[in-house]
Amino acid sequence: MKKIIAIIMMMTLVLCLTACGGSENEGEAPSAAPESSASETAESPESSEDPAAGSQQNGADTLVVYFSATGTTKGVAEKIAKVEGADIYEIKAAQEYTDADLDWNDDSSRTTKEQNDPSARPEIGSDPVSLDGYSTIYIGYPIWWGEEPRIMDTFVESCDFDGKTMIPFCTSGGSGIGSSGDNLAENAESGTWLDGDRLDSGITEDELESWIEGLK
Ligand SMILES: Cc1cc2nc3c(=O)[nH]c(=O)nc-3n(C[C@H](O)[C@H](O)[C@H](O)COP(=O)(O)O)c2cc1C
Numbered sequence: 001m002k003k004i005i006a007i008i009m010m011m012t013l014v015l016c017l018t019a020c021g022g023s024e025n026e027g028e029a030p031s032a033a034p035e036s037s038a039s040e041t042a043e044s045p046e047s048s049e050d051p052a053a054g055s056q057q058n059g060a061d062t063l064v065v066y067f068s069a070t071g072t073t074k075g076v077a078e079k080i081a082k083v084e085g086a087d088i089y090e091i092k093a094a095q096e097y098t099d100a101d102l103d104w105n106d107d108s109s110r111t112t113k114e115q116n117d118p119s120a121r122p123e124i125g126s127d128p129v130s131l132d133g134y135s136t137i138y139i140g141y142p143i144w145w146g147e148e149p150r151i152m153d154t155f156v157e158s159c160d161f162d163g164k165t166m167i168p169f170c171t172s173g174g175s176g177i178g179s180s181g182d183n184l185a186e187n188a189e190s191g192t193w194l195d196g197d198r199l200d201s202g203i204t205e206d207e208l209e210s211w212i213e214g215l216k
Contacts, residue, residue, distance in 0.1 A: 161191025168196030
């Protein structure tokens with residue numbers, strides 16, 4: 001009788017070991033996935049630290065490009081980038097605009113002179129952006145004297161937007177986007193340009209989502 005009990009116990013032990021081994025093997029396949037997705041997650045913050053590279057390291061197919069002299073357009077651009085999960089690139093003037101440059105009451109201020117001269121093309125100081133891989137580009141700027149700042153023309157003339165959907169947006173003291181989007185499209189000579197809009201500096205993420213939905 002003792003022999004029979006011993007045999008049954010040994011068989012139970014063998015069966016148990018086989019079953020545990022099986023479950024270890026099943027566990028190998030899923031454990032590989034979290035490891036690789038963890039390393040992907042680790043790369044994302046690096047790519048978002050260097051948005052000017054525009055090299056699509058986080059897989060975004062949307063880019064938000066903006067110029068902002070006093071920070072208003074920058075704030076709206078950052079909200080769009082957040083809502084869209086987009087990369088972001090700032091157009092910076094090689095020669096930064098001072099308060100005196102921005103004085104619209106002064107007939108001889110830098111901005112008054114630039115805006116009075118449709119051929120003015122202020123130099124860009126930020127590193128060039130690669131547009132490879134982006135299918136949609138939001139392009140934002142403040143309204144100066146009813147139009148886009150001339151540095152926006154410098155930018156669009158330096159890029160090839162073939163195959164890309166371009167969405168202009170602006171901020172202003174109250175003026176609408178006017179013909180600024182059309183001017184940019186004309187000077188760019190490439191890309192499919194949507195009408196675009198003036199966006200309020202206090203626009204909420206929900207309002208931005210509705211605006212974006214309305215563009216489709
Ligand atoms: C030189 C200059 C001209 C401007 N012209 C206009 C204008 O024609 N209409 C308007 O509503 N706001 C005008 N503004 C106000 C700006 O469009 C507004 O403050 C904008 O939100 C600033 O954006 P930013 O902070 O990104 O530079 C002008 C501002 C400057 C500096």
